[in-house]
Amino acid sequence: MTEDHTAADVPPQEEVDVPALEVRELTVRFAGLTALDAVSFTVGPGTVHAVIGPNGAGKSTCFNVLSGVYRATGGSVRFGEHELTAMPPHRIADLGVARIFQNLALPPRATVADSLMLGRHRLTRTGFLAAGLRLPSAAREERVHRERVREIAAFVGIEHQLHAPAGSLPYGQQKLAELARALCMEPRLLLLDEPVAGMTADERRRTAAVIAGVRDSLGISIVLVEHDMGVVMRLADAVTVLDFGRRIADGAPAAVQNDPAVVRAYLGEEATS
Template sequence: MAADGADGTRSAGASPGTAPGVPPLRVRDLTVRFAGLTALDAVGFTVAPGTVHALIGPNGAGKSTCFNVLSGVYRARAGSVRFGEHELTGLPPHRIAGLGVARIFQNLALPPRATVEDSLLLGRHRLTRTGFLAAGLRLPSAAREERAHRARVREIAAFVGLGDCLDRPAGSLPYGRQKLAELARALCAEPRLLLLDEPVAGMTADERRRTAAVIAGVRDSLGISIVLVEHDMGVVMRLADAVTVLDFGRRIAGGTSAEVQNDPAVVRAYLGEREETGPAGRDGGPRGEGAGA
């Protein structure tokens, strides 16, 4: 069994299939405030290389805020986010992406009229070395690089199950396959750390199963570390090697899926204190899961 870290989070050891050069992600004492409201209060956890680490919690727990700090959208008031030897705190999003961190958001952002292949090719942008002039003149070096990138795009599309629709407009795909295309585009950036913000939200049961299988394959076959925010607890419990639970901006629990599932603090956060009249949340009923993460 993995040992507890300095932040109290029990982190799984590195996955046997971890890709070379994938470092741990260490979050320490992360604090974010908005106009006097503390959205994150000294949150800490460690993502071991090549594992899936889930962030869960009720609405307003601070999960999306944490993701926005990890990807450079927000700046923390205090604390540290280190990806291997690199300090991410304060870096702009493009610098963080350049270090091998990719993210998919809750909402779709595919160009609807572009083909799936061209949409995925956008993910190769940070890896493109051809200059504007060489590309415009269609020099041999530019053509060779484009062929190489398109070959890699086709490989990744096949990996996630989209190899049969590369020529179709991205906007014509069913919703679940568009979400898979978002994931594939992130993989096209060859990340070492993948941030997945509600990857199965809005999907049918069958689409959720297929997407969960792809995410498991990313970890097991590609060895990429994954931080996952997801409200579908069935998906979390199947995929996560380790879980950190947030509530009102504070870390209240951490460990394996089974450990946090049975933690009294986690049960109280999701269902509220049990009164004589039955379980009730702090607003008179259980707090649901929604966009206000």
């Protein structure tokens, strides 16, 4: 992990208070289908927690509840003192929960720098009026944000692309730019939905190193949904395994990997795909 981490450590902007994320008895039903069935797990502060499982296991559903896109049918998700299940996505984002999606979501024509500045919107104090009137305080604030954007771009290794349109970057670098945009929100909890899907082996290694660096230098928590078991096993501090909406294993990566129920679930998938 450390040997792969070629990027410089990114200094935290300020001391971040990262509470545990406690998922308890989380249940989501769609019509007749139970996509999540009383699932519980705890993401320790400053850890990478992977949620894995065969296709249709309920991983995306779980992410969609954590980010407020889906409403839970039952159970709770607590982030420190806050109950997330009743909140809309923007309130959850305001608590410092940032998400990157499976598919590319950056505006393709905007420069990488401007796209990353969008990530800082939540932290911008100057109102639209001061910014529009080009008051000195607004210019000063913008300079501080642009410098932080540059720092974060350097950390994920896309600093030389800051002035290129996001859509012109190779796929792997666009994914890294999305990770950078999420980091620009100065999150306390990062939800990564298949961050290395579609990447070359080299890009995968680099992204895994960047994610490890985020945990180690920023101390924020990361929930990771990922099909690439190599990446999961190298990065995760703990793993929750879902199958047909149920939690079938939970623990350290090595223990979970050898758990007979997990092996059965994955072999079953191979046999049917």
